[in-house]
Amino acid sequence: MMNYESGPPANEQEEQAEAPAIHAAGLTVVRGPRTVLRGLDFAVPRGQITGLLGPSGCGKSTLMRAIVGTQAKVTGTLDVLGRPAGHPTLRTRIGYVTQAPSVYDDLTVRQNLDYFAAILAPGRAAADRRHADVTRAITDVDLTTHADALAGNLSGGQRSRVSLAVALLGTPELLVLDEPTVGLDPVLRRDLWNLFHDIAASRGATLLISSHVMDEAERCHRLLLMREGQILADDTPDALRTRTHSETVEAAFLHLVDEAVAAGRRKETTR
Numbered sequence: 001m002m003n004y005e006s007g008p009p010a011n012e013q014e015e016q017a018e019a020p021a022i023h024a025a026g027l028t029v030v031r032g033p034r035t036v037l038r039g040l041d042f043a044v045p046r047g048q049i050t051g052l053l054g055p056s057g058c059g060k061s062t063l064m065r066a067i068v069g070t071q072a073k074v075t076g077t078l079d080v081l082g083r084p085a086g087h088p089t090l091r092t093r094i095g096y097v098t099q100a101p102s103v104y105d106d107l108t109v110r111q112n113l114d115y116f117a118a119i120l121a122p123g124r125a126a127a128d129r130r131h132a133d134v135t136r137a138i139t140d141v142d143l144t145t146h147a148d149a150l151a152g153n154l155s156g157g158q159r160s161r162v163s164l165a166v167a168l169l170g171t172p173e174l175l176v177l178d179e180p181t182v183g184l185d186p187v188l189r190r191d192l193w194n195l196f197h198d199i200a201a202s203r204g205a206t207l208l209i210s211s212h213v214m215d216e217a218e219r220c221h222r223l224l225l226m227r228e229g230q231i232l233a234d235d236t237p238d239a240l241r242t243r244t245h246s247e248t249v250e251a252a253f254l255h256l257v258d259e260a261v262a263a264g265r266r267k268e269t270t271r
Contacts, residue, residue: 019082021046021174021206022067026076029062036062038229039076044208044222049200051217052210053253054226060210061099063226064178067208068096081173092120095167095175099182101159102166105152109143109162110134112151116166137165140195142188157184164192168199175199175207181216193219214250225253232256 022044029037036059044050052060065071066078069086078085081093103112117130138147141161146154151162164180177196181189193216199205200221209220217223218237225233225240233240233256237249246252 019079020044021081022208023079024077027063027066027078028075029059029066029071030073030075031062036229037066040231042224042231042234044206044224046206047200047204048221049196049207049209049219050222050224051220052208052224052226053214053217053249054212054232056212058226059229060212060226061178064096064176064208064210068094068176092170093173095169095172097160097163097167097175097177097180099178101156101163103151103159103162106150108148108150109138109154109165110147112162113137113165113169117169120169133169137168140168141165142191157188160184161188161192171203171205173205175205175209177207177209179210179212181211181213189216214248214253217249217253223249225256227257227260230260232260 020043022042024040024042027037027040028035040063052063054060062071066074067080067085069080069090074085080087080090083090104115107115113134114130117134121130138144141164143158143161143165146158151159154162160180160183164177167175167177175196181192184192196207196209197219200207209216211217220237222236223233223240224231232253235243240249240252240256241247244252244255246255
């Protein structure tokens with residue numbers, strides 16, 4: 001999502017560029033009687049794809065909402081692109097895709113993108129750039145042949161791609177994608193992962209992608225493995241396999257889960 005206004009001073013930009021894209025310390029989220037996130041400490045490096053993996057209900061979506069600044073009752077430290085999460089200047093620097101497609105059914109694909117592009121870059125002066133951004137985003141998600149179709153007439157996977165196209169408008173520095181490949185066929189999943197790698201490599205963007213499908217972990221530069229609101233591991237896929245003497249990331253994850261369960265039992269017996 002492009003910021004068409006002037007950015008921070010050059011020295012401040014340099015300081016932000018040296019910091020991780022996301023840094024959390026003691027990050028906690030409480031919802032009612034339940035602690036959803038439990039004192040998380042982690043960092044997401046810039047210009048890479050970091051996978052956020054774990055079973056459904058482990059807190060992945062809550063963490064993503066905290067990062068983009070839409071989650072209530074967040075305590076601890078959470079800095080995003082050198083600013084506190086939710087800071088107004090981050091709105092045009094982050095692209096966010098929720099699990100449920102965020103599109104208007106009574107608008108075409110192009111009209112949906114034109115609408116969101118106009119919100120991001122209002123005014124006639126930005127019209128040409130908006131048109132180019134919309135065309136590029138539609139091409140990126142392979143919806144060129146459906147650009148004039150009503151969103152309400154698209155399949156679930158196609159609607160998800162419209163939401164992704166909205167997040168790709170402009171040049172977001174950080175893309176936060178909540179299970180973007182759920183329900184997609186294997187060919188489209190492969191194509192989207194190729195796009196994610198291209199965005200990171202050629203545009204220098206940072207991507208945080210959640211999934212509960214462990215084979216997608218192999219496509220990431222770095223992984224955050226979650227279980228029950230806690231980070232089990234923060235490392236590269238190769239390092240995780242080596243550390244746990246496992247052949248796959250899924251096996252490494254299960255090994256870490258078994259370790260955590262055993263450690264919890266030992267703690268209970270010593271009380």
